[in-house]
Amino acid sequence: MTDCVFCAIVAGDAPASIVLDEPDLIAFMDIRPFTAGHLLVVPKRHAPGLGALDPEDGFRIFDAGRRIATALRSGALPVDGVNLFLADGEAAGQEVFHVHLHVIPRRHGDGFGLRAVPRSPNRTVLDGTAAAIRNALAP
Template sequence: MNDCIFCAIVAGTAPASVVLDEPDVLAFMDIRPFTSGHLLVVPKRHASGLAQLDPDDGAAVFAAGQRIATALRASSLPIDGVNLFLADGVAAGQEVFHVHLHVVPRTGGDGFGVRARPQSPNRTVLEGTADAIRSALTVPEG
């Protein structure tokens, strides 16, 4: 955790253009934005991935992301839409191993987007996949 840049930003020992600072979350401008206004929302408690993320922290991150997306649309920035993006793991594109939600303002033709080609599996394949996921789910304690 010593080399976690987001931990340093949360601790106030690394520079950041902070947009929102709340007890459990911090939101700041991305230094490598996909579009103008692209920012990150991070939980203040370190979690390297979703499996380590406290559910309450996850809820706080998403709620802040939703509020920021609404604020972006109400701002003077040119915005036609907003993407929320969270990568979990190297294969998903995660580069900084502190959970973070990208809030990406969008305009038509901005060049940002998912470039994958959707598949069309049959219902048997979908049911088999759903069954594998259902069998791995655990009931949350509560």
Template sequence: MNCTFCEIVAGRAEASVVYDNDEVMAFMDIRPWTPGHLLVVPKRHATGLSDLDPADGAAVFTAGQRIATTLRHGSLRAHGVNLFLADGIAAGQEVFHVHLHVVPRTNGDGFGLRGMPTSPSRMALEQTAGVIRSSLT
């Protein structure tokens, strides 16, 4: 398996590390959407969310929340922060090791979601909710 993030976590590839503990590592994204954009990854490999140990997921989000708070209230003074996790090719995942993007935002930075939301009926929402509920494990 060729896993770039596994190589970073193991110390065999370069990274500008921001945060590191026993469960996760956070480092600067080499293709940032905005200045300060970084990634939080679990140290144990998981290709996607279905492979991710819930404790590792909690550790990723906890670190992401801590870093986002620092981005908002620390020296960078971001106006806001987006957290983004792509799970699967259709969702835009390009590196197949779970990772949470932490993207600091400033007014007018040009970054944003470009999709157009729809307005389904309440009946359609209830039907979809029922399908999802019946499939939860």
């Protein structure tokens, strides 16, 4: 395992407020939460980014995120909705290079959200972008 802050938590060598501890993943409270209840779901097997993530670990972290989001919405915390967020790469805002899924409870008017202004490209641009992505997916 490489040296990373989440690896120390996975190994039990750093303090964390654990929400879920399963054989292949761990979920714990974020120490810099965007909203009350913001937590992270982390695979125990190290992967610095999505390209290195074992597909089964990817399934497990998103399934755990789904289960935690469901629990948040039906639990005692005041939660109106939940965002799941995963940053892959520095340009996407990834700061810790061990894949992790943010589970962010939301309340109406909490002030958290995406601030970018979406654009509306024409169909030719959308079709060209779709073709470039399809080509990259081809084996």
